[in-house]
Amino acid sequence: MSQYQAVKGTRDIFPEEGAQWKHVESAVHRMASLYGFSEVRTPVFEYTELFQRGIGATTDIVGKEMFTFQPDPAGRSLTLRPEMTAGVMRAALQRNLLSQAPVHKLYYISELFRKERPQAGRQRQFTQFGAELLGASSPAAVAEVVTFMMQVFETLGLSGLRLRINTLGDLEDRARYREALREYFRPYEAELDDSSRERLEKNPLRILDSKNPALREMIAGAPRLFDYVKAEGVEEFERVLRFLDDRGIGYDVDHLLVRGLDYYCHTAFEVTSEALGAQDAIGGGGRYDGLSKELGGKEMPAVGFAVGMERLLIAMEKQGLFATLNPRGPMVYVVVQQSELADHGMEVAFRLRRSGISTEIDLAGRSMKAQMREANRLRAAYALFIGQSEFETGRYGLKNLVTSEQTTLEIGAIIDILRETSVEESQRG
Structure with a gap:
């Protein structure tokens, strides 16, 4: 046995498990082709400010979870990518993609890195597949990426999934809502945990994302973002729901769903699996119309999703979906x-x-x-x-x-x- 072990939060994948990965990856590639998405690959590290500007300085990812390093005393800070959307948008702006065509449909299967506490389905080096639709974020575009994602799950045979969906409104809606949340939570400040107390001033929407069971009742009584969204935003959201109804995709409207990244606006969604226990999220996404402008480009409508491969594989394993998988040997x-x-x-x-x-x-x-x-x-x-x-x-x-x-x-x-x-x-x- 070697004196060297894999770094904590990383793992080796041998051929017998690799066959499961290939099975899922093949389904993603096939579905991407059916929906007209083309594969994009971006560098494994980017300048740190890309994620600070794109993801948001108040998010846990930027504040606590990024692997950041500086190549030399005079160099700019670099970060191993913790998510894909900011990098894909940077690449699209650098290539000036929208000057070539008004809409681009891109997808990826990529490795990412975060300083998280290693546990089942959550590693410091992990893999996501996802899609980014750049140049459109209409209700039809949102329904397109949601349907793409859900059809991958259907093709793989997954059951027991729950699609949660909500509208986050625009920047003005969320500004009014943040103030309403601060007013609501301030009387309870002493009862909040350290993380939520920190979020109260920086970004109180993140409190709604808390997994602390002691705060569940308090969060359930908080004002609803939906009540602060303008009429046109509500109408757009209802059109998204009608598209999903027409395609037979079940969902739950969840007014506490906010997603963890600052670039989301209007429709946001998340998929959970009953096979995963408390850490039940498999993937999610939403609209991010303001990200391009935040990164120095022009305003660009956009919508996308990402799915965690490790959690997806655990859910499939627990449902016995690999039992009949019989990788071919040589001819x-x-x-x-x-x-x-x-x-x-x-x-x-x-x-x-x-x-x-x-x-x-x-x-x-x-x-x-x-x-x-x-x-x-x-x-x-x-x-x-x-x-x-x-x-x-x-x-x-x-x-x-x-x-x-x-x-x-x-x-x-x-x-x-x-x-x-x-x-x-x-x-x-």
Whole structure:
């Protein structure tokens, strides 16, 4: 055992679990293609002020959770990205994307970093998939990204999900609401926990996000943001709900939902899973029309979401959704019967691979019996045998490891059979 261990808050993912990740990632890629979203990849670190301006200086992420470093005494401060939206917006502004087309639909599967207390589904290095729709934030645009997200969950077979949704109004609405919250909570200041007491002056909306059960009754009696939203904002929100109704997407309007980042405005939403216990949030998002201007660009309507992969995988595991997941092994395992034929076996394996057929071959000089055990362990579909007679005649034994049927053919005919089988398997999924 090595004297070195993985850094606290990080973890290794080995092939058996990697198959689960690939299963989810494939569903995201397929759904993104159906909805017309294209993949974007941004640097793993950005200038620190991007997140300070974009996320908000009063948020827990900026105040407590960012991994920030300075490359040299004269350099600017850098931060490992704690979320994706600010970086995607920075990239869009830098490329001047909206001059090329009025709307851009981008998605990502990316690793992020936060100084959080490690626990199940919450690591210091973690992964999210998400989407950003830039250039539009109409009720139809909001419904588009919500439907995209929910259809990924549906495709994966998840059940027991709850979509919570709310309207946050515009900047003026929230300014009036913040004052109303301060007036409401001040008489209770002595009863607030340290975190909520700090938020009371900086950003009292964050108090509504508190998970402290002792504050639940107090928070439930707080004024509702919905009551401070202008009529046109309420009308827009109701149009979003009608779109979701038309698409058969269930939801709960939750007037305490505020989301944790300052750039959100108008519609915000969050998805929770009953399989996760107290830390039940899987993902969420909303509109962020003011983010572009905050980062030095022009006003740009935008809406997006992000989903935590680790929590999603835990929910799927608890619901038994990986029980039938059977990752494919190689199409063929080349079994060399004599060690002196090993070089010829490598030539055959190379020819099969050049023909697009996934192939494995022993590289450790093991016995024929051990090679067959390995072929079965890897769940190979076929075994191709190379012995002295096969080497001399150019005709090889091909055994179906599922049906045990065996035939002897030239390599060209074997390639045709294996290619046809590969096509049939890919068509089945």
